Amino acid sequence: xxxxEAIRSxxxxxxxxxxxxxxxxxxxxxxFAVRAPSGGNQQPWSFIVITxxxxxxxxSVFYRRSWDEVYGPPERAATLSRQVFSSASGLAENMxxxxxxxxxxxxxxxxxxxxGRGASIYPAVQNLMLAARGLGLGTALTTLHKRYESEIxxxxxxxxxxxxxxxxxxxxxxxxxxxxxxxRRPVLELTYLxxxxxxVN
Amino acid sequence: xxxxEAIRSxxxxxxxxxxxxxxxxxxxxxxFAVRAPSGGNQQPWSFIVITxxxxxxxxSVFYRRSWDEVYGPPERAATLSRQVFSSASGLAENMxxxxxxxxxxxxxxxxxxxxGRGASIYPAVQNLMLAARGLGLGTALTTLHKRYESEIxxxxxxxxxxxxxxxxxxxxxxxxxxxxxxxRRPVLELTYLxxxxxxVN
Numbered sequence: 285x286x287x288x289e290a291i292r293s294x295x296x297x298x299x300x301x302x303x304x305x306x307x308x309x310x311x312x313x314x315x316f317a318v319r320a321p322s323g324g325n326q327q328p329w330s331f332i333v334i335t336x337x338x339x340x341x342x343x344s345v346f347y348r349r350s351w352d353e354v355y356g357p358p359e360r361a362a363t364l365s366r367q368v369f370s371s372a373s374g375l376a377e378n379m380x381x382x383x384x385x386x387x388x389x390x391x392x393x394x395x396x397x398x399x400g401r402g403a404s405i406y407p408a409v410q411n412l413m414l415a416a417r418g419l420g421l422g423t424a425l426t427t428l429h430k431r432y433e434s435e436i437x438x439x440x441x442x443x444x445x446x447x448x449x450x451x452x453x454x455x456x457x458x459x460x461x462x463x464x465x466x467x468r469r470p471v472l473e474l475t476y477l478x479x480x481x482x483x484v485n
Numbered sequence: 486x487x488x489x490e491a492i493r494s495x496x497x498x499x500x501x502x503x504x505x506x507x508x509x510x511x512x513x514x515x516x517f518a519v520r521a522p523s524g525g526n527q528q529p530w531s532f533i534v535i536t537x538x539x540x541x542x543x544x545s546v547f548y549r550r551s552w553d554e555v556y557g558p559p560e561r562a563a564t565l566s567r568q569v570f571s572s573a574s575g576l577a578e579n580m581x582x583x584x585x586x587x588x589x590x591x592x593x594x595x596x597x598x599x600x601g602r603g604a605s606i607y608p609a610v611q612n613l614m615l616a617a618r619g620l621g622l623g624t625a626l627t628t629l630h631k632r633y634e635s636e637i638x639x640x641x642x643x644x645x646x647x648x649x650x651x652x653x654x655x656x657x658x659x660x661x662x663x664x665x666x667x668x669r670r671p672v673l674e675l676t677y678l679x680x681x682x683x684x685v686n
Contacts, residue, residue: 287490290488324564324569324573333677372525397600398599399606402603406606415492418489424522471515474530474532475512475531476531476534477536478534478536480590
């Protein structure tokens with residue numbers, strides 16, 4: 285698979301076939317995940333691979349609750365395109381049906397959570413998703429479960445000095461044509477030269 | 486360029502030739518950056534492309550100061566491998582020499598900075614770096630400037646509701662053999678099945 289084609293055609297895949305995902309494929313995408321950079325090459329990541337149906341069901345209850353809290357109010361739902369709303373609410377209802385859930389975690393030093401911490405885990409998450417794309421697997425990057433961070437950590441026995449970063453369902457796409465990129469604003473509208481607000485063209 | 490080869494051979498490139506980087510290549514890597522996912526497809530990112538020598542010099546002063554504060558103490562320096570320390574301290578001294586600096590920024594709603602916010606910017610940063618790799622450009626993901634977030638935002642005229650996420654130097658590698666991946670812990674040592682601590686094998 286071509287790098288640029290993989291990047292262009294990545295998109296959130298939120299519906300999966302029942303086909304189980306072989307564990308060696310999960311290991312392969314994780315091996316690509318950890319090629320990503322991390323601050324000082326500290327590699328502070330861990331990944332929990334969740335396939336147990338009852339565990340998936342318990343996690344999905346928290347995910348669904350978060351979805352309802354965040355996107356239940358019509359004015360919040362309206363911040364999503366119709367297509368994203370439909371697809372993402374479907375995932376919120378059926379998260380437990382994904383063949384595999386991967387919880388990406390990051391070890392930290394006890395400092396308050398911050399954007400910068402993400403520089404040492406989300407590049408790995410993106411590698412994971414691109415590698416999955418390259419192997420024909422669908423994924424979606426979700427973080428809504430973090431509204432129930434302590435409950436989820438308790439459920440998965442995650443220690444205090446570790447924060448969850450992403451809950452990533454993985455499966456074979458229900459429709460192969462689901463790959464294919466999605467709409468983005470033109471890059472020149474959000475690129476500035478030398479200073480904020482100074483458009484290039 | 487093959488996707489898996491790009492992921493495998495990505496590494497921080499911190500020394501560059503003097504060769505200027507054509508602006509159309511910068512636009513190409515940014516166009517790949519914005520293919521990344523973001524929460525609710527909100528695309529909250531902006532990128533400031535910095536080539537002005539005096540501006541690069543002023544930013545590099547803050548970067549260098551942060552480096553000295555964080556890695557000046559020997560016990561902190563010792564958390565880095567000798568190779569990373571040597572290469573990263575070189576970058577801290579010569580950040581202004583990079584042909585281009587890209588400041589990746591994320592718009593937010595005023596909530597405190599958090600790890601989860603990073604899910605909507607660092608996948609784009611990783612796309613940017615992989616695309617650069619595919620085009621023969623070297624990059625490094627740095628966040629040390631965030632110790633001087635307000636000074637940097639002032640310098641670049643970045644508004645209040647925007648947080649900087651990464652300062653990414655870009656240039657042609659001083660040594661082409663610098664691509665080639667770097668050491669990682671075996672993935673099975675940091676992958677758990679169903680629950681934290683339960684190794685797969």
